[in-house]
Amino acid sequence: MSIRKFEELIPCFLELININGAKKLSIQEMADELGVPLSDIETVMSVAQANELFTNDQDVLKITEKGKEALRIHREKYVHDRFIHRKRGIHRFLAKHKGKNSLDWHKHGLNNSNISNFYQNLEGIEGRIEEIIPLTQLRVGEKGIVQFMFGGRGKVQRLADMGLTPGAEIILNKKALLRGPIEIYIRNSCLAIGFGIAKRIFVKPIDS
Amino acid sequence: MENKKSLRIALAGNANVGKSVVFNQLTGLNQVTGNWPGKTVERAEGTLYYEGYTFNVLDLPGIYSLSAYSLEEVVSRDYIAIDRPDIIINVIDASNLERNLYFTVQLLELEAPVIMACNQMDFCSKKGICIDLEKLSNLLNIPVVGTTAISGIGISELISEVVSIAQGKTKIILKPPEYGVEIEKRIQNLKEKIQSNLPDLAELYPPRWLSIKLLEKDPIIVEKVQKLDNGNTVLELANKHVKEIEEIHGHISSVAIAAERYNIANRIAQKVQEFVKEPRLTFEEKLDTLTSHRIFGYPILIAIMAIMFAIVFVVGDFLIVVLEGIFYGALLPNLETFLIDAGLPPPIISIISRGILGGIVAGITIALPYIIPFYIILAFLEDTGYLPRAAFLMDNIMHKMGLHGKAFIPLILGYGCSVPACIGCRIMETDRERLIAGFVVVLIPCAARTVVILGLVARFVGFGWAMGLYLFNLILIFVLGRIAFKTVPGEPMGLIMEMPTYKRPSLKVMLIKTWNRSKDFVYIAFPLMVAGSLVIELLRLAGFLEIIGMVMSPIFVSWLGLPDFSAIPLVFGILRKELTLILLADVAGTTNFALVLTPVQMIVFALVSMIYIPCIATIGALLREYGGKRTAIIIIADIALAIILGGVAFRLLSLFL
Numbered sequence: 001m002s003i004r005k006f007e008e009l010i011p012c013f014l015e016l017i018n019i020n021g022a023k024k025l026s027i028q029e030m031a032d033e034l035g036v037p038l039s040d041i042e043t044v045m046s047v048a049q050a051n052e053l054f055t056n057d058q059d060v061l062k063i064t065e066k067g068k069e070a071l072r073i074h075r076e077k078y079v080h081d082r083f084i085h086r087k088r089g090i091h092r093f094l095a096k097h098k099g100k101n102s103l104d105w106h107k108h109g110l111n112n113s114n115i116s117n118f119y120q121n122l123e124g125i126e127g128r129i130e131e132i133i134p135l136t137q138l139r140v141g142e143k144g145i146v147q148f149m150f151g152g153r154g155k156v157q158r159l160a161d162m163g164l165t166p167g168a169e170i171i172l173n174k175k176a177l178l179r180g181p182i183e184i185y186i187r188n189s190c191l192a193i194g195f196g197i198a199k200r201i202f203v204k205p206i207d208s
Numbered sequence: 209m210e211n212k213k214s215l216r217i218a219l220a221g222n223a224n225v226g227k228s229v230v231f232n233q234l235t236g237l238n239q240v241t242g243n244w245p246g247k248t249v250e251r252a253e254g255t256l257y258y259e260g261y262t263f264n265v266l267d268l269p270g271i272y273s274l275s276a277y278s279l280e281e282v283v284s285r286d287y288i289a290i291d292r293p294d295i296i297i298n299v300i301d302a303s304n305l306e307r308n309l310y311f312t313v314q315l316l317e318l319e320a321p322v323i324m325a326c327n328q329m330d331f332c333s334k335k336g337i338c339i340d341l342e343k344l345s346n347l348l349n350i351p352v353v354g355t356t357a358i359s360g361i362g363i364s365e366l367i368s369e370v371v372s373i374a375q376g377k378t379k380i381i382l383k384p385p386e387y388g389v390e391i392e393k394r395i396q397n398l399k400e401k402i403q404s405n406l407p408d409l410a411e412l413y414p415p416r417w418l419s420i421k422l423l424e425k426d427p428i429i430v431e432k433v434q435k436l437d438n439g440n441t442v443l444e445l446a447n448k449h450v451k452e453i454e455e456i457h458g459h460i461s462s463v464a465i466a467a468e469r470y471n472i473a474n475r476i477a478q479k480v481q482e483f484v485k486e487p488r489l490t491f492e493e494k495l496d497t498l499t500s501h502r503i504f505g506y507p508i509l510i511a512i513m514a515i516m517f518a519i520v521f522v523v524g525d526f527l528i529v530v531l532e533g534i535f536y537g538a539l540l541p542n543l544e545t546f547l548i549d550a551g552l553p554p555p556i557i558s559i560i561s562r563g564i565l566g567g568i569v570a571g572i573t574i575a576l577p578y579i580i581p582f583y584i585i586l587a588f589l590e591d592t593g594y595l596p597r598a599a600f601l602m603d604n605i606m607h608k609m610g611l612h613g614k615a616f617i618p619l620i621l622g623y624g625c626s627v628p629a630c631i632g633c634r635i636m637e638t639d640r641e642r643l644i645a646g647f648v649v650v651l652i653p654c655a656a657r658t659v660v661i662l663g664l665v666a667r668f669v670g671f672g673w674a675m676g677l678y679l680f681n682l683i684l685i686f687v688l689g690r691i692a693f694k695t696v697p698g699e700p701m702g703l704i705m706e707m708p709t710y711k712r713p714s715l716k717v718m719l720i721k722t723w724n725r726s727k728d729f730v731y732i733a734f735p736l737m738v739a740g741s742l743v744i745e746l747l748r749l750a751g752f753l754e755i756i757g758m759v760m761s762p763i764f765v766s767w768l769g770l771p772d773f774s775a776i777p778l779v780f781g782i783l784r785k786e787l788t789l790i791l792l793a794d795v796a797g798t799t800n801f802a803l804v805l806t807p808v809q810m811i812v813f814a815l816v817s818m819i820y821i822p823c824i825a826t827i828g829a830l831l832r833e834y835g836g837k838r839t840a841i842i843i844i845a846d847i848a849l850a851i852i853l854g855g856v857a858f859r860l861l862s863l864f865l
């Protein structure tokens with residue numbers, strides 16, 4: 001197994017333990033959930049356990065404080081890299097090789113209070129972080145549940161006033177060309193939302 | 209309220225629910241209506257006299273919440289929350305109950321005397337929704353009247369509800385709906401604190417509402433409280449509760465409260481509405497899919513614009529030929545012989561026939577034939593609901609100018625008249641966006657400038673050249689918009705807009721609208737035309753015409769390549785843009801411009817009058833919206849641009865034509 005895949009799998013595995021709480025999970029079930037072969041899960045488990053990220057008490061898996069911290073960092077980084085500052089092509093390469101992989105929220109006009117609110121939101125998310133995608137990545141006709149919005153106070157409240165509150169169900173109706181606006185169906189009516197705003201609305205896709 | 213004979217009534221509600229239609233029904237006035245959110249941007253007043261009462265009715269811009277964002281929304285919020293009318297008529301869109309009730313809940317929190325007009329009942333049943341109005345009234349504890357404002361149904365019931373409140377027959381006992389325990393507990397807590405610490409403020413505003421606003425961290429209320437003596441103790445408690453709410457919900461407090469409010473709205477909506485039939489909207493939906501299609505949408509947009517001008521040109525041209533036949537073929541010569549027979553001296557005959565009558569006739573034969581069809585088509589686009597689709601498609605491109613899609617709506621309205629379009633830029637959220645939008649909107653050729661472009665270029669050079677001018681104008685606007693964006697940089701707010709369903713426009717409404725807009729032309733432009741023609745006729749008789757022409761000739765003749773007599777019409781065009789063409793006919797002594805101008809001269813003339821300066825009325829609107837300095841900059845930039853481009857165009861076009 002390549003090191004990269006491995007790096008990515010541990011946090012996903014921790015997410016899984018975290019949301020399942022005290023429920024027992026067989027290795028097979030975990031492998032299915034994460035979509036990787038059984039052997040990978042076993043390796044991940046042994047490495048994670050060696051690093052004291054979780055404890056195994058008669059097949060009841062429990063996340064440790066250290067594991068929680070790792071999870072928090074993973075969530076932040078996941079959201080940041082994917083939705084806030086997606087480094088592409090050459091920039092991604094440079095960032096990696098200069099070791100500049102730190103999070104740069106501030107470039108995006110987000111102040112400290114936004115960010116601290118956002119961290120709070122991150123902890124409140126139910127389910128695996130990997131299941132959450134920005135609204136712009138929802139496919140046309142797909143349904144999703146709003147998890148949270150990220151942005152300045154005014155913008156977030158405006159969205160909430162228009163009905164985009166956490167827990168609201170939406171259907172993606174249309175996407176305009178390129179990085180154009182999207183149209184969603186929410187609370188019995190249609191809303192058009194610009195790309196810049198939509199990419200900071202986080203939804204969990206659901207099967208209709 | 210029993211003994212008051214004069215009451216203030218405000219119409220409040222979400223955007224595009226039909227407030228202005230209700231207003232027009234109540235007062236008999238003519239507020240702009242149309243099918244897109246954000247038409248009314250200023251409050252409008254009218255009066256209704258009924259059974260000895262005088263009701264001052266106010267039409268307000270649409271808002272979704274009492275935390276307002278753009279300039280026009282602040283107008284509404286301030287009026288509702290601070291000025292506090294005697295009665296609020298909450299107009300709602302029955303087919304979109306949940307979103308509309310969200311605002312109603314806020315009005316109830318404000319403990320304002322609310323009557324609900326459940327509007328668009330016809331459209332609601334078309335959507336297959338049935339609403340139990342009585343149940344709604346019981347749940348909200350306020351009178352509810354079902355209306356179909358567009359055809360006047362329910363308006364008289366609405367008036368009698370208002371009167372019965374005025375007479376004190378109906379008493380509204382306000383009972384704002386309660387939130388979930390966690391939040392409600394804290395609201396009550398804070399409310400008591402406010403009542404004991406800030407009794408004066410609690411007199412002015414309902415304390416419960418103040419508590420909610422403090423928990424939402426509403427900047428205006430927080431500031432108000434801060435200024436008061438015991439304000440800080442209250443704020444401390446509020447902040448503590450805000451923290452707690454944020455911890456429980458995991459979202460900022462205002463979002464948590466919005467979510468709770470939507471829960472209330474949703475609960476009420478579920479109880480009173482029933483989906484009884486499949487919606488009968490297949491045609492509208494197909495039309496929507498097609499016109500906002502990610503690829504086909506664009507050619508359709510271009511085709512709509514091109515067809516619009518083509519129709520205006522064809523119809524207008526036909527009308528011009530007919531009208532010219534009537535006036536120049538029969539009426540005018542007969543009148544002239546009549547005046548000569550009456551024995552009047554030749555200078556007076558010339559003043560009457562060329563000055564006064566010439567102006568009127570030129571106005572009728574040159575301007576009206578284009579303006580009226582144009583306004584009809586514009587009304588059609590407005591009332592069907594195409595404009596928000598265009599805004600959706602253009603969002604991307606508008607971002608390149610530091611704006612967002614919504615700005616495209618005033619841009620299209622600018623093809624009608626620059627004044628409302630300029631004021632309509634208030635739908636933009638920030639000052640910066642409003643300025644950029646205003647700057648580009650006045651450059652769009654309005655109906656008056658279309659008269660010049662079609663009446664001169666399309667008629668005598670070719671329709672293709674006229675379309676070329678429109679296209680050039682759009683490119684110019686894009687370039688200038690980008691430059692403006694670079695000069696006043698900043699991040700635009702981004703598009704958030706409700707997309708209304710397509711509606712079948714009513715011919716009557718369209719015609720009334722067209723009449724109201726053309727009326728302006730008749731009342732303001734005609735007197736100006738007559739005055740302008742008279743002045744020119746007098747100048748000609750006094751021999752000043754040549755002198756003025758000579759003075760202006762370095763710019764007009766040498767640089768722009770226009771004949772010397774064209775200077776005067778262009779200067780008069782400041783009053784109204786169609787005057788340039790009408791007075792050109794005056795000074796040239798003919799409406800067959802091909803006799804006096806070359807094709808290149810016609811194009812340059814149209815180009816210059818398209819951009820050189822907004823007319824007086826637009827300058828007034830700019831002054832009011834943006835102040836003297838910015839207006840001066842816009843004017844100077846436009847004049848410089850027109851002269852430079854005109855000269856360049858003259859030299860380039862001379863190579864081809």
Ligand SMILES: Nc1nc2c(ncn2[C@@H]2O[C@H](COP(=O)(O)OP(=O)(O)OP(=O)(O)O)[C@@H](O)[C@H]2O)c(=O)[nH]1
Binds near residue numbers: 225227357711
């Ligand atoms: N079918 C139907 N359409 C209506 C009714 N009332 C209003 N409309 C249409 O709804 C649209 C919006 O009406 P307006 O009165 O302009 O809306 P408004 O609430 O003033 O909107 P803003 O000024 O933008 O906030 C127009 O196209 C009207 O023709 C109604 O009772 N039935």
Ligand SMILES: [Mg+2]
Binds near residue numbers: 248
């Ligand atoms: Mg209105």
